[in-house]
Amino acid sequence: MIAQIKIKEEEKIYKSKIYIIDTDIDFTALLDNNDNYGLVQSELKRKSTIFSLRSIDEVKIFVLIEKKDDELIRLEFTRRKAAEAYALLKSNNFDEVALYCNNSELESAFLEGLILSSYNFDKFKTEKEKYKLKSVYSSQSDAELQNLLSAVFWARDLVNEPPAHQTAMDLAKEFENMSSKIDGLDSEVFNKVQIESLRMGGLLSVNRGSVQGPTFTVLSWNPENAVNEKPIVLVGKGVVYDTGGINLKPTGYLETMKSDMSGSAVVSALIRAVADNKLPINIVALIPATDNRPGKDAYVPSDVITMMGGKTVEVINTDAEGRMILADGLTYSEKYDPELVISVATLTGAAARGFGTKVFVSMGNAKEELQNLHQASLVSGERCWEVPFWEDFAEELKSNIADIKHLGGVNAGAISAGKFLENFVSSPYIHLDIAGVSFLEKPEEYRPVGGTGTGVRALYVYIKNYINEKQSAS
């Protein structure tokens, strides 16, 4: 169970307290005694940002947030400080905590960071983690944040599930199960026979090496009060395990490849949060899913595949499977006549090498929306950076035998992958490569080891801003 956000009662005595102090404004009233005020002043002089006072059955943690030139960086600093505070709570074994703060924006950033830090995946441990943060008392209850963070935790769980426990069919069942619990969130799952009749050649060819069938899941949220007529359609890569196929990955590359369905986790968690919070927007999530394996009948380099829309694709490397399954998802999106299409995928090692574990890569032809997404990414702390998307990058995709090759040269691999995908969408398009940020081998601040769910919060802020903009325009 995720820690619950509750309203703090002024009379109640809490045994563990965190003072989040905006040192740029007066904080005398926040502290309950003069000793603490003096202590904070002297720690501030020493440039401390976090310290704690412990007595027999009580702990007080002080987090000092100084002014920074950039307010959004300050909020992210606050979220990250919350991870340190969480470690202190855990080492003191306090299962509830009350927050005291003189700046409501800092308080909610801290709250977000604290809960995000409390994630733990112990499903497969015989001895479960004993410590659990149960409740956080804050100046306001925040059902919207609670739902959003529950969706992030759910996305992390999906990514952490090992491949033998999560075939494409299992994953689709998870999506169905999730949607059945939310009123108005519809789901439909296509099995192999239906995928064949849709002629999804990309998804089917990647699936050929597998003994498990592929799935294609459609999640849709269409509330009556939606601000948009044409929906926003998200397409998430659902490769439940990527061995590379016939172009088998070597040791060192295979170990994290259960995370290759992170795009599907992000788009489904996003629509879950949107639906849970009843946001007035038409939105659809499409999820092609399969594993990628070198089975007896696996597709091979030099194969030519007829994709869903009829385009032919020359296969160069079976490890570039994500774009094959996404292409069919993108083609399928056309039936909605979308206002905007966004693909989310752990698509290329190039994105991971170029930008590391903290920044995901954005690109596309929907220029204004890319700007808005970038702004949302700064607000959420899940940052993205846009790379160029000129036609030059598509030149390498020319094929001698088919309409197009699915792979460019060795350089600018993240961009040429995006250019490949662009062939399958005629609506305004954004592609997000989350290969670097989806899975961590060691924890980073409020992001745990394993699946991170990165992208859900950035996209959620983007969707909120999109709705606000539409509402203020009408």
Ligand code: BES
């Ligand atoms: N799933 C991988 C990309 C990936 C790499 C995700 C590292 C997360 C971390 C993708 O399917 C892939 O294998 N891409 C290859 C393509 C190459 C063979 C042309 C890559 O980028 O190395």
Ligand code: ZN
């Ligand atoms: Zn691959």
Ligand code: ZN
């Ligand atoms: Zn992959």
